[in-house]
Amino acid sequence: MSTETPTPMNRFGPFGGRYVPETLIGALDELSSAYDEAASDQKFSSEVGSLLRDFGGRPTALYHAKRLGEAAGHPSIYLKREDLNHTGAHKINNTIGQALLAIRMGKRRIIAETGAGQHGVATATACALFDLECIVYMGEEDVERQALNVYRMKLLGAEVRAVGSGTRTLKDATNEAIRDWVTSVETTHYIIGSVVGPDPFPRMVRDFQAVIGRETREQILEITGRLPSAVFACVGGGSNAIGIFDSFLSDKEVRLIGVEAAGTGIETGQHAASLAVGKPGVLHGSFSYLLQDEDGQVSPAHSVSAGLDYPGVGPEHSYLKDIGRAEYTAVTDQDALDAFHRLAELEGIIPALESAHAIAYVLKVAAKYRNDGPVVVCLSGRGDKDVSHVAQIEGNEPLV
Amino acid sequence: MDDDVLISKSFKLLGSEGRTALIPYVTAGYPTRDATVPLLERLKDVGADIVELGIPFSDPLADGPTIQRSSFAALENGTTVASVLDDLRTFRDGNDLPIVLFSYLNPILAYGLEAFLSDAVTAGADGILLTDLPTGADPEVEARISESPLALIRLIAPTTPSERVPKVTRGGSGFVYYISRTGVTGARVKLRESLAEELGQIRSVVSLPVAVGFGISTPEQAASVAGVADGVVIGSALIEALDKGGIDGGADFLHSIRIGMDRG
Ligand SMILES: Cc1ncc(COP(=O)(O)O)c(C=O)c1O
Numbered sequence: 054m055s056t057e058t059p060t061p062m063n064r065f066g067p068f069g070g071r072y073v074p075e076t077l078i079g080a081l082d083e084l085s086s087a088y089d090e091a092a093s094d095q096k097f098s099s100e101v102g103s104l105l106r107d108f109g110g111r112p113t114a115l116y117h118a119k120r121l122g123e124a125a126g127h128p129s130i131y132l133k134r135e136d137l138n139h140t141g142a143h144k145i146n147n148t149i150g151q152a153l154l155a156i157r158m159g160k161r162r163i164i165a166e167t168g169a170g171q172h173g174v175a176t177a178t179a180c181a182l183f184d185l186e187c188i189v190y191m192g193e194e195d196v197e198r199q200a201l202n203v204y205r206m207k208l209l210g211a212e213v214r215a216v217g218s219g220t221r222t223l224k225d226a227t228n229e230a231i232r233d234w235v236t237s238v239e240t241t242h243y244i245i246g247s248v249v250g251p252d253p254f255p256r257m258v259r260d261f262q263a264v265i266g267r268e269t270r271e272q273i274l275e276i277t278g279r280l281p282s283a284v285f286a287c288v289g290g291g292s293n294a295i296g297i298f299d300s301f302l303s304d305k306e307v308r309l310i311g312v313e314a315a316g317t318g319i320e321t322g323q324h325a326a327s328l329a330v331g332k333p334g335v336l337h338g339s340f341s342y343l344l345q346d347e348d349g350q351v352s353p354a355h356s357v358s359a360g361l362d363y364p365g366v367g368p369e370h371s372y373l374k375d376i377g378r379a380e381y382t383a384v385t386d387q388d389a390l391d392a393f394h395r396l397a398e399l400e401g402i403i404p405a406l407e408s409a410h411a412i413a414y415v416l417k418v419a420a421k422y423r424n425d426g427p428v429v430v431c432l433s434g435r436g437d438k439d440v441s442h443v444a445q446i447e448g449n450e451p452l453v
Numbered sequence: 454m455d456d457d458v459l460i461s462k463s464f465k466l467l468g469s470e471g472r473t474a475l476i477p478y479v480t481a482g483y484p485t486r487d488a489t490v491p492l493l494e495r496l497k498d499v500g501a502d503i504v505e506l507g508i509p510f511s512d513p514l515a516d517g518p519t520i521q522r523s524s525f526a527a528l529e530n531g532t533t534v535a536s537v538l539d540d541l542r543t544f545r546d547g548n549d550l551p552i553v554l555f556s557y558l559n560p561i562l563a564y565g566l567e568a569f570l571s572d573a574v575t576a577g578a579d580g581i582l583l584t585d586l587p588t589g590a591d592p593e594v595e596a597r598i599s600e601s602p603l604a605l606i607r608l609i610a611p612t613t614p615s616e617r618v619p620k621v622t623r624g625g626s627g628f629v630y631y632i633s634r635t636g637v638t639g640a641r642v643k644l645r646e647s648l649a650e651e652l653g654q655i656r657s658v659v660s661l662p663v664a665v666g667f668g669i670s671t672p673e674q675a676a677s678v679a680g681v682a683d684g685v686v687i688g689s690a691l692i693e694a695l696d697k698g699g700i701d702g703g704a705d706f707l708h709s710i711r712i713g714m715d716r717g
Contacts, residue, residue: 072558072585074515076610076635078617218521219511228514235515236636238612335559335585336512348533349563350511 063252064340065372071251073231073338080238085253087158092260097157101150105264108182109139109149113265115272115429120399121412126420129277129427132402133269133297135434142405142434143265143293144175148244150261152179155242162186162241166230168195168223168289169360169407170202171434172246177211179244187211190229192222195359198442200451220353223289223363227337247290248367251338255367262296269429270300282425283308286433287410288328288381289360291367293433298379308380311370312414314356315383325354327366328374328381341368357386357446358406358439388413393436393443405434406443457604459551459579460627463502464662464683473679474628475711476664478505478555478688479703480523481540482532484695489540492695495704497550500711505582505686508537508556515557515584517639519689534564538576545577553580553606553627558594566594570601580604580627588621599624609655611635619658628662628684631655633669640690641668649681672713679714 063085064070071081091097105111114134122130135143148165155163163185167173173189180187189211196203196215206213219225227249234243248255248262273281284301286294288311301307316324324330327342334343336351344352344364356362373379384392389406392413397403404412411430422428436443441452467474477496481489489506496504509524509532516524534556541552554573561569561583573581581603586594588607598605604627609618612635622629633648634641648665655663665678666686675685687710694706 071587071590073587073590074584074610075587075608075621076515076612076632078587079610079612079614082614218518219525224512228512231514232517232637238635332563334562335557337514338585340591343559345559345563347563349560350528351559 063256065369066375068333068341068368068371069252069255069339071338072335072340073251074235076235077238077251081251081253083158087154088253088257091154091157097153101153104149105146109145110137111264112268113137115269115276117276118400121396122419124395124399125416127423127428130415130419131273131281131427131429132432133265133429134432135265135293136402136404136408136432140171140175140178141437142171142175143262143296144172144246145178146264146296147246147258147261147292148172148175148179151242151244152183152185155185155244156183158242160240160242162237163244164188164190164230164233164241165244165246166190166223166226167246168226168362169358169405170195170199170206170438171360171405173211173213174202174205174209176244177206177209180211181209188233189213190216190226190233192220192226193217194221195223195226199359199438201441202438223359224351224354231337247292248295248369249290249337249339249365255339255369258292259295259299259369262292263299265293265296265431266298266300269297273427273429277427279426280304280307281427281429282422283310283428284431285310285312285411285415285428286431287312287361287407288366288370289363289407290365291370293431295367295369297429297431302378309373309378310414311379311381312410313381313383314358314361314410315385316355318385319383323355324383325356325361325363326383327364328370329383333371336365339368341371342366342374357389358410360405360407361410382414384410384413390443390446392416393439402432403436403440404432405436406439408433409436457580457627459549460503460604463551464628467502473682473714474502474664474684475500475707475714476503476505476666476684476686477501477691477707478507478686479691480507480509480520480527481537482509482527482530483523483692484526486530486532486536488700490544492700492703493544493550494548495700496707497548499704499708501550501707503551503553503684505553505555506537506541508534508554508560510557510560513557515637517637517689519640519692520638523692534560534569538572541578542576551579552577553582554578555582557585558583566597570598570603574602578603580606582606582608582630584608588623595624606630608632611651615654618655622659622661625661628664629659630686631663631665631682632667633665633678634667636667638667638689640670640693648678652681672709675710676713676717680717685714
């Protein structure tokens with residue numbers, strides 16, 4: 054359980070909230086009480102738990118990456134293998150939980166937004182499993198760079214709606230999903246893909262992802278007999294990061310480090326580093342750090358990785374940053390691409406481009422932690438979805 | 454609150470004449486930067502009683518394709534909060550048509566809430582409606598707006614739980630805006646059949662005038678809504694008329710709505 058309870062308005066300090074059209078307030082109230090009720094229902098948590106085990110493949114391994122450690126100058130780097138989850142990323146932890154909740158609320162039409170397509174695939178998978186109607190909104194640009202996942206969603210019976218407005222990426226896919234929800238709220242549940250959006254989404258998605266940190270804490274204690282000196286995770290909306298951070302929040306000696314996308318470099322303005330250089334503002338229903346211009350217009354984000362290509366970030370991260378409990382940094386597209394190759398060659402693991410950001414940062418700084426004990430990196434997903442895109446970036450013909 | 458003088462006066466006067474307020478929405482800076490002032494003047498001439506003037510936002514998640522398009526185009530034109538207030542000041546010189554600014558919270562926060570409230574009042578705004586600031590979302594921001602001379606226009610949706618309805622208008626003034634259907638803005642072929650009944654329920658607990666909007670696009674629809682509401686809001690359909698016929702086309706369209714409403 055988290056030690057950081059949201060303040061009375063269900064905020065994280067000043068961050069979070071429910072900045073949404075009036076139409077959604079009733080549904081958010083309903084969702085909050087359904088979730089609170091489910092969260093305290095033993096049957097619900099054991100149903101989620103057994104599905105994540107038997108269908109999802111949990112617990113995921115905590116793997117001692119020795120060759121990566123050698124290359125980085127640190128003898129004990131551990132990878133939390135969320136890439137080994139069914140569908141290839143941590144996203145399934147959340148979609149199984151939310152789909153079960155939707156069924157509890159009697160809603161059988163599901164919508165979702167997706168960037169990399171991992172959340173879309175995980176949602177489509179849960180919907181296939183429970184026989185729910187599934188519509189996934191995805192920016193046109195992402196439909197192109199994540200073609201494999203688009204086809205996977207279709208195989209799973211989902212309808213993929215390409216979004217051509219605005220930036221044609223995750224931000225506008227989210228706008229479109231919210232517009233659908235405003236229209237269909239009486240029959241539809243919106244499975245949001247990260248710890249973003251209006252309350253109760255940030256705390257609910259955190260709770261579903263907190264299984265990552267619970268397992269990690271147990272595993273590292275069992276394997277090494279001590280807590281890690283630092284935990285690293287990439288941050289798009291921030292769900293895999295919050296998921297792994299949550300169990301360590303009260304262990305003040307464990308440094309928590311989130312890695313955002315620096316795109317072509319913070320100084321170029323083409324990046325997705327909302328925590329590093331954004332200013333607090335309101336997008337998609339919550340108050341949080343946000344990339345925006347002087348007029349309060351949201352700036353387009355940029356990242357080679359579709360899952361990090363988002364100008365906002367979950368409100369709990371904004372809070373952890375401001376109170377100094379977590380630190381946030383950013384690495385460039387190029388560093389992430391290099392790390393993508395390094396991990397493949399050193400460990401036989403092709404990471405998702407999102408996760409490659411965390412790997413890249415660890416490669417840079419791990420040596421500094423050499424004498425402080427083990428460090429853990431959340432390997433949030435596997436890179437199959439990115440293979441074709443990376444090949445293309447590196448001058449090859451697209452593979453799919 | 455007696456700050457929203459122009460808005461209340463407008464409803465009182467109309468009420469005494471047995472007429473319904475016509476409330477067009479236009480996006481400031483659309484179709485061009487210099488269109489706004491002449492457009493406001495024309496809307497007034499053809500019978501607008503109050504205008505909702507949209508300050509464009511990059512992520513208009515409560516809006517359908519038409520107002521998204523006008524918002525993006527206005528931003529491309531260089532429209533900002535400051536430029537909208539400039540236009541308003543220019544228009545206000547000699548005009549007493551009540552103006553409600555319509556936007557999302559973030560551009561206002563970026564401008565600075567206190568600065569915005571005081572500059573908007575100076576420029577001649579009468580009210581403000583923020584689609585992503587529902588009642589209770591941010592008591593501090595809401596209180597500052599309520600305390601300002603601007604009327605805080607509240608929204609009620611068909612999905613607003615009935616026990617919430619009386620609370621929604623707390624701190625609000627001027628009028629309340631009833632969203633006549635779940636969904637984003639956009640012209641619609643059919644309106645809800647249960648409208649009269651829904652308005653009756655709202656009226657039993659809310660004393661402010663009730664304007665109805667979202668999807669009204671023909672003189673017939675406007676006339677039928679005018680029979681049960683205190684105000685009729687026309688947005689997307691007006692933007693579409695502007696697209697087809699420019700300022701003249703927009704004004705002619707709004708005039709046809711006015712005639713439809715007054716004929717009843
Ligand atoms: C593998 C993987 N990691 C990370 C992310 C970023 O999301 P979050 O920051 O919510 O974990 C995504 C999003 O699509 C992803 O697919």
